[in-house]
Amino acid sequence: MTMRAYGFLAKPSVAFLTLWYMTETTAFAAPTIVTRNQDFDFGRVAGGAGRSGTVTITSAGSRTYSGNVLPLGTTFSAARFTITGNAGETYTMTLPAEVIINAGVDQMTVTAITSSIPLTGVIPAGGSVSFSVGGTLNVGAVQRNAQYSGSMNVSVK
Template sequence: MKKIILAAAAVAFATPAMAAPGDTAQDSGTAVAEIVAPIAITHDGGALDFGIIIPATTAGTVVVTQGGAGSVTGDTLFVSGSTNAADSFTVTGDAGRAYSIVTTGGSVTSGGNSMTFTTDAPASGTLSATGSDNFSVGGTLNVGANQAAGSYSGSYDATVSYN
């Protein structure tokens, strides 16, 4: 019995052993980044040209397609020999990347007179293998009844962004 008491006392007063280190593991992750060429847009010159118009006693419209073809509605007429033209832009950036296009409308003015217009452009495009693309903008001009004579001009915005 003496041995049991001595063994119990030795256990009670023993210095606790240091805990053995637990299992640890380590692995590495990866980080990536891709740098693309900035997207840019350049107006090619020219203008969205609604042509030379004769207004009527009722309102009408002039429509120019993205291909540059013009037509009128209502009693609005083109002056004989009048030409129409779509506007055009060049987009540059990262080769093969898709992008979206947004254009705004606005108004054209002459003196204190104005006419509103909307634009018509493709919703998107894809840059070529060389990193460029072109698109055209058409539109619809609202011609008022008995619209005042004058040379009307205005502007609109075209914005492109990567998809």
């Protein structure tokens, strides 16, 4: 999963950050595969320049803020995936505990990464199960206005 964050400076004291998660389609031990259907997008947020806090996108797709970061705009989404395999086959999903995204030497972390379905289960009749992934972006008080990127692995076997 590749992540990107874009920043725009509106005033000298306020930075705007947008974070997107994008994941490559990855094949696992046949016949189970996982496909990315939608990127993770925290939306635009004013942070840095003394503003710190978190932006959380739940696996159900809602967005909340803490601290003194400010939401900008209404575009955001959880990441969405589909597991495909043989009906009745068990799967085990692994999500990272934390992901670091970078803009040069500057970093932000994404923590509390969660799934809308259990991490272990059985592929239902029809051969596929869809799920969403949520997480929390941690914005620092001295967060630099820049484009952030990183990668996150979501594995299913």
